[in-house]
Amino acid sequence: MNITQLMHSRARIVPSLPTASFSVKAGFWRWQRLLPLLLVLALLLPLGVLLLYALQFDLERWTHMWNTFLPRALGNTLTLIVGVGVGTGLLGTGFAWLLTAYEFPGRAWFDRLMLLPLAIPGFIMGFVYVTIFEYAGPVQTALRGWFGWQRGDYWFPNIASPAGLILVLTLVLFPYVYMLARTAFREQLASSIEAARVMGYNRLHTFFRLVLPLAYPQIAAGIILAMLEAMTDYGTVSYFSYPTLSERIVVLWNTEFDPGTATQLALLMMVVALCLITLARRVRGHARFYQHGGQGRHMSRQALRGWARTGAVLACLTLFGASFVLPVSQLLLWAVGELQKPTVGILGESIITYSTNSVVLAGISALIVVFLSLLIVYGLRATAVHRNRGNRRLARMVTLGYAMPGAVVAAGVLVVVNPIDAAVTDFATAFLGWVSPAYLLTGTVIALIYAYVVRFMAVGFNSTDASLEKISPSMEGAARTMGAGTWRILRQIHAPLVSTGLATGVILVFVDVMKELPATLLLRPFGMDTLALRTYFLSVEGWHRSAAIPALMILIIGLIPVFILMRVGDNPIGKHRHTPE
Amino acid sequence: MQRFCTYLMIMVVLAVLSLTPALAQSDDAGVLNVYSSRHYGEMEAPFVAFTEATGIDVRVSAGSPQDLLGRLRADIQRGNRSIADVFLAIDAGVLSLAAEEGLLMPIESEVLNANVDESFRDPEGRWFGLSVRTRTAVYNPANVTEEELAQLNDYSDLANPTWQGRLCMRPASHIYTISLFSSLLYHLGEEEAAAVTQGIVSNVTRYINSDTSLIQAVAAGECDLTLVNHYYMGRLANGSPEDQAVFNSVAIRWMNQDSNGVFFNVNGAGIVKDAANYDNAVKFLEYMSAVENQCGSSTCFPGSNYELPTNPEAELNETVISFGEFVLDLDYPLWEYGAYQQAAVTMLEDAGFGFTEN
Ligand SMILES: [Fe+2]
Numbered sequence: 001m002n003i004t005q006l007m008h009s010r011a012r013i014v015p016s017l018p019t020a021s022f023s024v025k026a027g028f029w030r031w032q033r034l035l036p037l038l039l040v041l042a043l044l045l046p047l048g049v050l051l052l053y054a055l056q057f058d059l060e061r062w063t064h065m066w067n068t069f070l071p072r073a074l075g076n077t078l079t080l081i082v083g084v085g086v087g088t089g090l091l092g093t094g095f096a097w098l099l100t101a102y103e104f105p106g107r108a109w110f111d112r113l114m115l116l117p118l119a120i121p122g123f124i125m126g127f128v129y130v131t132i133f134e135y136a137g138p139v140q141t142a143l144r145g146w147f148g149w150q151r152g153d154y155w156f157p158n159i160a161s162p163a164g165l166i167l168v169l170t171l172v173l174f175p176y177v178y179m180l181a182r183t184a185f186r187e188q189l190a191s192s193i194e195a196a197r198v199m200g201y202n203r204l205h206t207f208f209r210l211v212l213p214l215a216y217p218q219i220a221a222g223i224i225l226a227m228l229e230a231m232t233d234y235g236t237v238s239y240f241s242y243p244t245l246s247e248r249i250v251v252l253w254n255t256e257f258d259p260g261t262a263t264q265l266a267l268l269m270m271v272v273a274l275c276l277i278t279l280a281r282r283v284r285g286h287a288r289f290y291q292h293g294g295q296g297r298h299m300s301r302q303a304l305r306g307w308a309r310t311g312a313v314l315a316c317l318t319l320f321g322a323s324f325v326l327p328v329s330q331l332l333l334w335a336v337g338e339l340q341k342p343t344v345g346i347l348g349e350s351i352i353t354y355s356t357n358s359v360v361l362a363g364i365s366a367l368i369v370v371f372l373s374l375l376i377v378y379g380l381r382a383t384a385v386h387r388n389r390g391n392r393r394l395a396r397m398v399t400l401g402y403a404m405p406g407a408v409v410a411a412g413v414l415v416v417v418n419p420i421d422a423a424v425t426d427f428a429t430a431f432l433g434w435v436s437p438a439y440l441l442t443g444t445v446i447a448l449i450y451a452y453v454v455r456f457m458a459v460g461f462n463s464t465d466a467s468l469e470k471i472s473p474s475m476e477g478a479a480r481t482m483g484a485g486t487w488r489i490l491r492q493i494h495a496p497l498v499s500t501g502l503a504t505g506v507i508l509v510f511v512d513v514m515k516e517l518p519a520t521l522l523l524r525p526f527g528m529d530t531l532a533l534r535t536y537f538l539s540v541e542g543w544h545r546s547a548a549i550p551a552l553m554i555l556i557i558g559l560i561p562v563f564i565l566m567r568v569g570d571n572p573i574g575k576h577r578h579t580p581e
Numbered sequence: 582m583q584r585f586c587t588y589l590m591i592m593v594v595l596a597v598l599s600l601t602p603a604l605a606q607s608d609d610a611g612v613l614n615v616y617s618s619r620h621y622g623e624m625e626a627p628f629v630a631f632t633e634a635t636g637i638d639v640r641v642s643a644g645s646p647q648d649l650l651g652r653l654r655a656d657i658q659r660g661n662r663s664i665a666d667v668f669l670a671i672d673a674g675v676l677s678l679a680a681e682e683g684l685l686m687p688i689e690s691e692v693l694n695a696n697v698d699e700s701f702r703d704p705e706g707r708w709f710g711l712s713v714r715t716r717t718a719v720y721n722p723a724n725v726t727e728e729e730l731a732q733l734n735d736y737s738d739l740a741n742p743t744w745q746g747r748l749c750m751r752p753a754s755h756i757y758t759i760s761l762f763s764s765l766l767y768h769l770g771e772e773e774a775a776a777v778t779q780g781i782v783s784n785v786t787r788y789i790n791s792d793t794s795l796i797q798a799v800a801a802g803e804c805d806l807t808l809v810n811h812y813y814m815g816r817l818a819n820g821s822p823e824d825q826a827v828f829n830s831v832a833i834r835w836m837n838q839d840s841n842g843v844f845f846n847v848n849g850a851g852i853v854k855d856a857a858n859y860d861n862a863v864k865f866l867e868y869m870s871a872v873e874n875q876c877g878s879s880t881c882f883p884g885s886n887y888e889l890p891t892n893p894e895a896e897l898n899e900t901v902i903s904f905g906e907f908v909l910d911l912d913y914p915l916w917e918y919g920a921y922q923q924a925a926v927t928m929l930e931d932a933g934f935g936f937t938e939n
Contacts, residue, residue, distance in 0.1 A: 068930040136794075136801030151802050160787060161937075241752045241788035243935055251754045254647035256926055414655045442656075443664060521648055526614055526664045527640040537643065542793025 036379035036395065039372055043398045046412030046454050053263040061261050069248060077231060077244040077272070079162055080169070084230040087170030089223045092177025095319065097211070100185040101203055103301040104309045110316040111182075112566040117323040118175045118508075119558025121515035121532060123235030124551045126168045127539045128327040130239070133159040165240045169230050171323040176229075177222035179504075179565070184215035193300070203302055221462065224277055228458075231273060232405045235517045235536055245269045246405045250518065253407060266408040273403035328555065334548035351531075355553050358530045361445060361520075362513035365452035366506045369460035372453065373505065374498075377464045399458030406455055406518035413451040413523065417441045448523040455519060456509045463505035468498055507561040514558050531557075612638045613861040616653060617669040618646040619848055619886075627882045631868050637861050646675040646756055653684050657854055666856040667865060671848045672756045673710070674763065677919030680707035685851035690863055696870035700911050701847055701891035710847030710891040710915065711869050712883035715811045715907070716761050717843050718834040719796055724805040735837050736765060736844070737773075739806070740780025748784040749795050749804035753929040757792070757810065757846075762929055763921035764844045767913045771924075778932040788935055793817070800827040815887025815900045835907040842910035846918075847891065877901070 062070075099111045117125075133139055133156075140156055143149065158164065188211055196206040212219075237244050243251075245265060252262035304312050380395050401409050421439040428440075441447040520530055531550045538547035628639045642665070644652070649670065656663035668685060670676050679685050685707045693702075693709055701710030718733065725733075729743055739748060751758045765774040789795050792809040796817060799807050817828040836843050850869070852862045868874060869882045875890035877883065877898030883890045884898050929935070 064927070064930070068933070069936065072933070072936050134798075135803035136797045141801060160789075238752075238754065239790060241790050241935060241937070243752075243754070247754070254645070254651055255754060255756070255759065256923065418655065418658070439664070521644055522652060524642075526642045529643070540791055542791040542797070 036376040039376055040394055040398055043372070043401070043454055043457055046409060046416050046451070047400055047404065048412075049415045050263045050266070050408065050412045052415075053259045054267055056260040057264065058261060061258065062264075065261070069243065073243050073245050073248045076162070076242060077246070077269070080166060080237070080242075080244055081227040081231050081272075081276075083162070083166035084169050084173060085223050085227045087166060088174040088177045088226040089219070091170065091174040091319065092179075092222055092226075093181045093212075093219055095174075095316070096178050096181035096185055097207055098312055098315070100182055101207070101301060102312060103303040104312045106313060106316065107301075110320065113320050113324070114178050114316075115175050115562050115566055116320075116559065117172050118179075118511055118565075119514075119555050119562050120172050120324070120327060121235065121535070121551075121554060122169055122172045122229075122233055123239050123517070123539065124331075124535060124547075124554070125172050125323075125327055126165070126236045126239045127544065127547070128330050129164065129168050130159050131544055132326075132330060133157075133164075160240060162242060165236065165242050168240075169233065169236060170226075173226035173229055174323070176225045177219060180218040180222035181215060184218035185211060188214050218466075221466070225459075225462075227276060228273055228402050231269065232403065234405060234407065239539070245272075249405050250407050253411065259411065263408065266404055269405070270400065270403045277403075328552075331548045331552050331555070334545040335552055338545040338549055351549060351553060354529055354531045354534050354550060355557060357528055358514055358532065358554070359557055361449065361452070361530065362510045364445075365449050365456065365513045366460075366509040368449065368453050369456055369509045370464065370502050370505045373457070373460040373464040374502065377461065377468055395461075399461050401454040402456065402458030404455070406451075406516060406520075407522060409455045410451045410519035410522040413447055413454065413519075414442070417447045417450065442523065442525070444525055445528070448520065448525070451519040451523050452509075452513050452516065455516070456512050459508045459512060460505035463501045463508065464498065466501060468501075504565065507565045510561050511558050514554055611636055611861075612640065613667060613858050613865055614665050615639060615641050615667040615669055615850075615865075616649040616665040616853075617641050617643050618649055618671045618675075619643075619669055626880050626885050627869065627874060630874070630880055631865060634868065635861075635864055637864065639865070646670040646672045650675050650679055650684075653679060653853065654682065657684050662855045662857060663853045664857075665853050666858045666862040667850050668708075668853055669711075669848070669850040671714075671846065672760055672918070673708075673847050673849060673915035674760055674918030674922040675756065676708040676847075676849050676851060677703070677916050678922075680705070680851060681919065684854055686854050686856070686859075688852055688863060688866065690867060692867045693863075693870060696867070696872070696875075697891045698893045700909075701915065702849070703851075703916055708849045708851035709866055709870060710849040711866075712848045712875075712886065712888035713845050713891060713909070714848065714886075714888050715835075715843045715845045715909065716757060716808055717811055717836050717907075718806060719799055719809050719814065719831050720806045720834055721799050721802060721830065722832050723830070724802060730834070733806075733834055734839055736761070736808075737769065737777045739784065739808070740777045742780075742784070744784040744806055746784070746786045747805040748781065749787050749789055749798050749807045750781070750785050750934075751792065751795065751808070752788045752790055753926070753935040755790065758934075759922050759925050759929070760846055760918055761808065761844050762934075763918055763925035764910065764913050766921050766925055766928065767917065768841060771928075775928055775931065778928055778934065782932045782934050785934075785937075788937060796831060797827055800830040811901070811904065812887040814904065815898070818900050818903075819887075833904050835905065837910060838908055841912045842908040844913075845889075845909050847915060848886075848888065849915075 095114060099107055099114070131137055135151075135156075143154070143156070147154070159167075192206055192210040192214070196202075196210055201209065231244070232246050233244075234246055234250055237247050238250075246269065249262045249265050249269070252258050252265060376395050376398065380392060421441050421443075424440045441450075514530075515532055517532055517536055520533055524530070524533075531554045534550040535547050535554065538544075538550070628641070631637065632639055642649075649668065653663055653665065653668060656665070668676070668679055670679070676685075680703055687706045688709070689706070694706070697709045697711075701713065702708065718739075720730070720733070724747075732738060732741060732743070753759065753762075762774070762778060765777055768774075769777065786804055787798070789798060792813040793816070795807040795809050796813060798804050811833065814828060814831075814833060817824045820828075850866055852859060852866070856862050870892055872892050872894045874881050875883055875892040875895035877890075877896050879885050881890075881895075882888075883895070887898050887900050889897065889901065
């Protein structure tokens with residue numbers, strides 16, 4: 001038995017108690033079992049109705065697509081997700097280890113700052129990078145001016161290329177991996193280092209032989225998150241004129257008026273996503289472990305010296321500079337230019353409206369997502385702790401929305417919501433004196449929030465699920481045998497333990513909704529705009545200076561929850577008072 | 582926990598209600614709801630002037646013409662009324678499609694028929710053009726020789742191998758590209774148009790999804806030639822010092838002047854089927870097409886965006902006049918655009934338009 005296996009078995013030392021030992025009041029259980037299932041169905045409905053579209057299979061259309069854009073769009077998608085997966089995996093894991101295991105000047109600061117790029121939407125990072133580094137941009141223009149170069153005289157990396165796109169998306173998505181890897185490393189470092197000392201390993205050995213295998217599930221989850229974001233991205237790829245499956249789906253739907261084929265393409269994309277997730281889960285299957293007591297201990301970081309120290313500081317500076325300082329400075333420069341224009345008055349008023357819309361939409365959606373996740377995850381867990389695999393699988397399906405482009409989710413929501421709207425309006429016009437057209441769901445933000453929840457359920461669900469997974473069933477079993485009621489268990493044992501996961505879920509969904517484009521475009525109530533939409537419209541028109549102001553607002557608002565996230569990350573679960581020793 | 586959840590739900594409901602203007606607003610008489618694909622910023626002055634003149638409050642929901650058509654379709658398909666009264670689209674093809682699908686209603690207005698020239702409106706009166714934009718070539722005089730320029734007369738000349746690696750284009754997913762290539766199909770026929778498209782694709786060095794950025798790329802010398810809507814040149818000519826520098830380092834070439842005239846499109850509007858504010862919508866169209874609101878200054882509908890009027894009596898914008906004289910392609914009727922667009926999309930896909938080879 002080598003040390004890795006030892007660590008695995010050590011992590012699995014806490015056994016699952018047989019569920020049969022639970023005795024509960026029957027009436028309470030019935031709704032508790034039913035409610036999660038109903039919720040799951042409601043969340044799956046918009047995706048399910050799309051199958052109706054997908055049934056009209058048009059072979060000729062597919063032949064045409066296969067002969068024209070499909071192979072290249074598929075290739076582009078794979079290039080993009082592999083590139084972003086590798087990029088975010090390396091940056092996220094590497095920097096998480098560097099900032100967890102070593103000590104160097106500024107480490108504590110960098111540790112927090114690495115999360116900031118989460119607040120920047122990909123398309124904003126994209127237009128800033130392209131505008132700075134493209135041929136007509138300031139950098140290349142200055143170089144040509146200084147050296148008297150002409151086109152073709154010099155080589156400069158082409159930012160408006162697949163590599164540029166991968167770079168841009170990696171810079172905004174690596175914090176997902178960083179965040180999860182960092183938490184995993186912190187949880188394991190203390191015990192790993194102890195084991196490593198026994199084995200006589202150095203830090204690098206410890207990393208590759210002990211920490212990485214144990215932290216794998218979380219790192220993989222982060223990479224999958226980043227890859228799915230890249231796969232379903234619309235704003236950035238269309239800005240880069242890089243046709244991926246997701247971009248093609250929107251074109252098929254909107255420009256070629258072919259919802260059937262668009263949906264089939266979306267299903268194809270989902271298959272790609274499912275393969276990814278299954279692949280990652282298969283490996284993860286070997287490494288299920290529960291949070292074990294007694295990990296709140298402070299661990300020691302190895303201090304770096306000499307060139308290693310300089311290198312670490314420089315690496316952190318480069319990454320933070322490229323992913324945050326550079327785009328923010330450019331946006332600030334543009335915004336200052338814009339504010340000097342005489343017409344700012346109108347803008348100032350509307351920017352507050354856009355900000356309010358964005359914040360309220362994001363806030364409500366985030367709370368709903370996490371609340372529903374808790375109900376579903378907890379409900380399933382309590383009724384059938386890991387026993388009923390069918391239920392669990394069904395529950396996992398609520399995460400499918402994350403593998404769908406926002407436009408497709410929105411279209412599904414419209415199919416579900418339109419008949420309800422029509423019925424309610426007919427009723428209200430006849431009996432309540434409403435004046436048509438007034439719609440309860442599409443006329444308000446309800447339909448839009450429904451779409452956000454379906455789309456981003458995965459983010460909240462996974463955070464909740466992961467943090468509940470850490471609670472060993474033995475704790476729950478123990479509580480139950482002592483006669484604690486369900487709510488009491490939820491309140492006294494689960495709530496404190498999962499609060500980190502829940503807060504993370506709320507924040508990630510909030511930030512995601514702040515950045516969302518396609519569903520917002522299709523479902524927002526009449527005349528309502530968000531900061532992201534406004535930025536997108538302006539940047540597409542090439543009005544960077546005007547786009548900079550709403551872009552900065554997204555950033556400022558997005559940074560607040562990210563700051564909270566940093567604090568949340570500082571409290572490892574082991575520190576909570578309810579952890580049994 | 583239970584109490585916390587109750588509070589949470591109450592909070593959520595309150596927040597949703599706070600964002601719910603649509604329920605209350607629709608029975609207001611002095612209102613007009615517009616789905617508009619016209620760009621932000623430029624539309625405000627004429628809309629504000631309309632509100633001041635009539636007291637009718639204009640509410641706008643913006644998006645690309647295809648997005649808004651999709652939304653309109655979803656609205657109407659539920660067998661009910663759309664919240665929108667006016668569908669304002671920057672593409673005659675999308676307007677025709679909306680009309681053909683029964684999403685727009687015929688407008689009975691002698692004023693409109695008199696205001697808008699026959700070439701710029703639907704023969705069945707379901708939509709009316711309110712301003713005209715051309716899509717033509719912009720080149721960099723420093724990098725294009727006299728000879729090359731002499732060879733650059735028709736859109737099909739963009740397929741000439743001299744432009745290999747020197748051409749920047751808007752991607753095929755954008756309606757501007759689709760409509761322009763539908764005119765090639767109309768004039769040249771399927772086979773020749775496909776060959777021209779293929780030739781253009783092999784010349785493109787970069788696809789850029791913004792007309793302004795296309796002009797900037799030509800000005801900087803990244804590419805030598807592109808196709809853009811003429812009003813983007815108008816904006817640069819009247820913009821900041823940097824914008825004017827960009828404008829001054831490029832030149833406009835009016836295409837197809839010896840053949841059927843330069844390709845154009847309209848920013849037009851129709852009234853949505855069963856519109857709740859039909860009368861206000863008619864007033865809106867009549868107001869925007871009236872000669873005094875079709876002028877070339879920034880308070881008028883065409884003038885605010887350096888476009889051309891559809892009212893034959895109206896004055897042209899000064900900047901547009903400075904671009905020189907040109908002939909419009911009236912052979913390809915606006916109401917045929919919709920019918921050719923789908924074929925154009927297929928043709929562009931066949932040619933691999935929008936995919937950069939690496
Ligand atoms: Fe435009």
